[in-house]
Amino acid sequence: MPTIxxxxxxxxxGKNISxxxxxxxxxxxxxDVDHTKEELLSSLSKADFIIHLAGVNRSxxxxxxxxxxxxxxxxxxxxxxxxxxxxxxxxxxxxxxLLDNPYGHSKKNMEDVVLDWAKRTHSKAFIFxxxxxxxxxxxxxxxxxxxxxxxxxxxNLPLIITDPKxxxxxxxxxxxxxxxxxxxxxxxxxxxGFYDVSPILSLTLEELVEKLTAFSQNQExxxxxxxxxxxxKALYTTYLSYLDLPHCHYALKGHTDARGTLSELxxxxxxxxxxxSTTKPNITRGNHWxxxxxxxxxxxxGQATIALRSxxxxxxxxxxxxxxxxxxxxxxxxxxxxxTNTGSKELITxxxxxxxxxxxxxxxxxxxxxxNE
Numbered sequence: 001m002p003t004i005x006x007x008x009x010x011x012x013x014g015k016n017i018s019x020x021x022x023x024x025x026x027x028x029x030x031x032d033v034d035h036t037k038e039e040l041l042s043s044l045s046k047a048d049f050i051i052h053l054a055g056v057n058r059s060x061x062x063x064x065x066x067x068x069x070x071x072x073x074x075x076x077x078x079x080x081x082x083x084x085x086x087x088x089x090x091x092x093x094x095x096x097x098l099l100d101n102p103y104g105h106s107k108k109n110m111e112d113v114v115l116d117w118a119k120r121t122h123s124k125a126f127i128f129x130x131x132x133x134x135x136x137x138x139x140x141x142x143x144x145x146x147x148x149x150x151x152x153x154x155x156n157l158p159l160i161i162t163d164p165k166x167x168x169x170x171x172x173x174x175x176x177x178x179x180x181x182x183x184x185x186x187x188x189x190x191x192x193g194f195y196d197v198s199p200i201l202s203l204t205l206e207e208l209v210e211k212l213t214a215f216s217q218n219q220e221x222x223x224x225x226x227x228x229x230x231x232x233k234a235l236y237t238t239y240l241s242y243l244d245l246p247h248c249h250y251a252l253k254g255h256t257d258a259r260g261t262l263s264e265l266x267x268x269x270x271x272x273x274x275x276x277s278t279t280k281p282n283i284t285r286g287n288h289w290x291x292x293x294x295x296x297x298x299x300x301x302g303q304a305t306i307a308l309r310s311x312x313x314x315x316x317x318x319x320x321x322x323x324x325x326x327x328x329x330x331x332x333x334x335x336x337x338x339x340t341n342t343g344s345k346e347l348i349t350x351x352x353x354x355x356x357x358x359x360x361x362x363x364x365x366x367x368x369x370x371x372n373e
């Protein structure tokens with residue numbers, strides 16, 4: 001495998017990219033501001049590919065932008081030339097390179113330095129103008145609205161939104177990693193130039209806050225977001241990364257009666273809900289049926305008998321199930337059903353229902369499975 005040198009490896013993007021390539025079985029050399037010129041030179045001599053992420057994106061001094069973005073890149077290319085190496089390079093730039101501000105000017109000048117070096121040394125340079133990158137480990141209150149909103153919501157801090165209708169174009173860190181990996185794996189077929197990360201999500205600040213706020217309420221509401229969309233999944237996992245570990249643990253609210261306890265686990269308008277029950281020995285739950293709602297029963301601990309009967313006839317079907325050998329029983333509509341703890345210890349059962357329980361429209365009708373009881 002080629003050896004990948006990553007500059008700016010201690011930054012948010014660098015940490016993620018470094019781990020991504022290591023897990024793809026590449027040899028990775030991480031370089032950051034605390035490394036000496038000699039260490040950088042030695043690393044460049046070993047590198048088969050460079051991912052240049054180092055730079056300054058926030059400062060009160062215009063000189064810092066020049067030093068961190070332009071001068072360091074000049075230094076990097078000069079070292080490569082001193083080694084007589086034309087190592088291909090991925091460069092992290094910014095969409096602000098097109099804007100008239102000190103940071104944007106420094107990124108544009110950095111791009112020009114790299115393009116000139118690539119042309120002069122017959123190497124290859126792949127420039128990505130990134131925008132609004134989000135994902136785990138991104139620093140809040142720095143330059144990412146997603147990171148700041150996630151952090152504040154995870155720590156019960158207020159959100160400050162100056163322009164709710166402002167449109168953001170978001171890029172997920174794992175998508176960047178995949179694009180970089182694709183460049184490295186196909187470098188021989190590619191030419192120097194500007195490349196884009198795909199996909200990009202465009203949404204307003206208002207829409208972003210609405211999504212993240214719903215995620216932050218999940219532990220209380222138990223409502224899971226619909227994660228079929230790539231970016232909803234990415235935003236949800238990013239939000240979770242900002243939780244302090246003590247807040248990753250929360251109790252379920254149980255409904256306890258003489259039979260045992262019933263606790264909801266998660267709910268979703270897309271897939272229904274999952275709940276868990278404990279049932280005491282010789283106790284039966286159920287004896288009801290549904291028009292549309294369907295369920296799945298899985299006994300996790302103990303012994304039980306699950307019984308089903310079509311409400312149109314008298315024939316009863318029984319299933320003896322055990323937590324020692326996990327199995328699923330599907331509950332079709334129009335079948336009254338019950339579950340009985342037939343063991344000597346507490347029964348623990350996992351249930352899935354195709355709908356979230358609505359007390360105003362429960363679609364649940366009492367009828368004994370065994371008619372003679």
